[in-house]
Amino acid sequence: MTSESAHRAIGVAVLGLGNVGSEVVRILREHSEDLEARVGAPLELRGVAVRRPGKDRGIPEELQTTDAESLVARDDVDLVVEVIGGMDLPRKLILSALNSGKSVVTANKALLADHTGELAEAAELHNVDLYFEAAVAGAIPVIRPLIQSLAGDRVNKVAGIVNGTTNFILSAMDETGADYAATLAEAGRLGYAEADPTADVEGYDAAAKAAILASIAFHTRVTAADVYREGISKITAADLTSARALDCTIKLLSICERITTPEGKERISARVYPALVPLEHPLASVNGAFNAVVVEAENAGRLMFYGQGAGGAPTASAVMGDLVMAARNKVNGGRGPRESKYAKLKIAPIGDIPTRYYVNMQVADKAGVLSAVAAEFSQHGVSISTVRQEGAGDGARLVVVTHVATDSALSETVEALSKLEFVTAVTSVLRLEGTEQ
């Protein structure tokens, strides 16, 4: 290295020594020369907050502490990396760091989705950085491109596969034909699903990420509570088979969209649900634990970002990018671009959101069924694109794909359908994304 750093060292505290924390510490130690050249000053690890210190943690014991608060408060700590996870403790520690003039890098999407407002204000007040590239889509640069690269454009839609667990399960169901329960169990055995998979399979994790993406894309504060959410636990092997027959697959999507109401008002929508995606759509071929985010902007057109959405090293890559940028800002005396919330757009209720639908019904195998079903759709103003009859006798099914309709019109249609004599059950209602009309 030829760089001579004139600047004093930048002190770093890492909170948490799990998958991501261990990788961050490894990179800090293995690549110190490169990092110093890029920052313009040495990055020095002051300490790591751990719950269980010990000789077996892979770092010298004198760097370990159970007292995260004192570590954050140290005078020689300039930057704090929060990779503990959870809510109350990291919130308190991050606020304490920001309020004492320290920049913070965090991967904590749940915390950000609920508390970005409070955290961003503290960062603003103390003129420090709050970076969180690792909170959405792991190693894939998405936050920074949205905040910076698209700062002169108008983002109309962000649609992504941002949860690896559900994508692994849906990809495996599509490939093997196995049902949801068996595939979830297999994902658990392989380490792709946690012991309590609720946050992933019910879409809470994807909803937190949707809130973060929508906030940034639309310059408006959006929290997890603003995000409409459905998980994948009701998806059946039969749904995937029907999807294939329609040249589609099923993906759990996080969608953020700019909507114009029939009255011409500008609204935004943030929503998470499993949807049929045409096989030729770029998101359809994103399989297993990979993530991808498609951004549609007025001038840029459609962009796609693809890569590893989880895992220690990929997530640490994103954390380290933020860390180097925050450290450069410390060295140069400035701070980086931040998210903004000036637009203050209102959230459209899910009932107003127009999409296409796939409706799968168990029906009596009789003449007149199709016309009765079609009449219900028509009466509620929902236009049918295709109808497909599957099976016969007791196993007879009708698979309807609609043109664009609002969620409320579709819900009313489904309610009316389930009251029809010929319709034994409406077994699945899923949205169809990634097509026109």
Next chain:
Amino acid sequence: MTSESAHRAIGVAVLGLGNVGSEVVRILREHSEDLEARVGAPLELRGVAVRRPGKDRGIPEELQTTDAESLVARDDVDLVVEVIGGMDLPRKLILSALNSGKSVVTANKALLADHTGELAEAAELHNVDLYFEAAVAGAIPVIRPLIQSLAGDRVNKVAGIVNGTTNFILSAMDETGADYAATLAEAGRLGYAEADPTADVEGYDAAAKAAILASIAFHTRVTAADVYREGISKITAADLTSARALDCTIKLLSICERITTPEGKERISARVYPALVPLEHPLASVNGAFNAVVVEAENAGRLMFYGQGAGGAPTASAVMGDLVMAARNKVNGGRGPRESKYAKLKIAPIGDIPTRYYVNMQVADKAGVLSAVAAEFSQHGVSISTVRQEGAGDGARLVVVTHVATDSALSETVEALSKLEFVTAVTSVLRLEGTEQ
């Protein structure tokens, strides 16, 4: 808009009113409120340098000037957008802007590939920004993710389709089976190729972009002269047919790679050539005028960025992102992260670069040909992966795909092959990228 800008207006000069310049001016005027909220101050267009002023240029005549130098020198101009293209004039204007403390946004890849050093030093000296996201891959954020998001990682390879003209031609040849000359003519008629297509089809444009990408990825100054370059003008319809038979297509790739020599020395390589790419590789399905860049980094793994690589509005989106960032830095008194060149890695000569090869030969339809050919490969230490015999009699061909070998070993093999009695001609030698071994 609720934002109240306390800061004085930021004055912008736009040099050039072609496809990109017109779109930049349109966005500045149509989205002034949004842009002001994001910058923290109004962006005011002070003037546009045009070669041919007139009432028909879409902007008020008082904003047009033929005197670019005086426009750049105006006291109320803080930021200069250079979208003239060319070399000497923009170089002079950009230097003059930087030297008078103005930040510069440019899309000029040819200029940057040759003169980044000089321009970056002027920006450094005067503490202003020199941004150029639009110079590579149009609307796709690639420069900023490489400089910032991957600042804490170690990039090992960047491989991209970054020239729309050649990608359009190769995609069309693959689809229609037409030959190069007819497809080039068609591309010209459709506006995808210029009257003089040399810069595109001979790989000069892709090489300039490779130099920029390699500089940033490896923290080392790389110029266009350092980039090994082959164009697509010798690609035949037969090559595309043979590629299909190998489950591949042909793409013009810009590749930047970190190499370890047999002696254990770290080197880098930047090169542009048409290569066979397996159909299942993500770059194989990037068709028409689209661009895509794959980045492989030690911790992030493989990332892909995809979108529109050219055109007025997409390129203007990238320019505007840079413009907003540079303007924010003016408002906040800092400057953004810049490229660095501390690593000073040496360029490996093309002869040392290991890749796989596809060799297509016209051969005599006789017994013993295959063994004679295989012997030549073996004698030069080039290991064969597959051999395929096509046609018979006078049209007999041998298509050999090798394992990884250095360019020099392969060149020696080809020279020896062409001296063989049985080999009428070695008609194509192409590299195979995107596979292991």
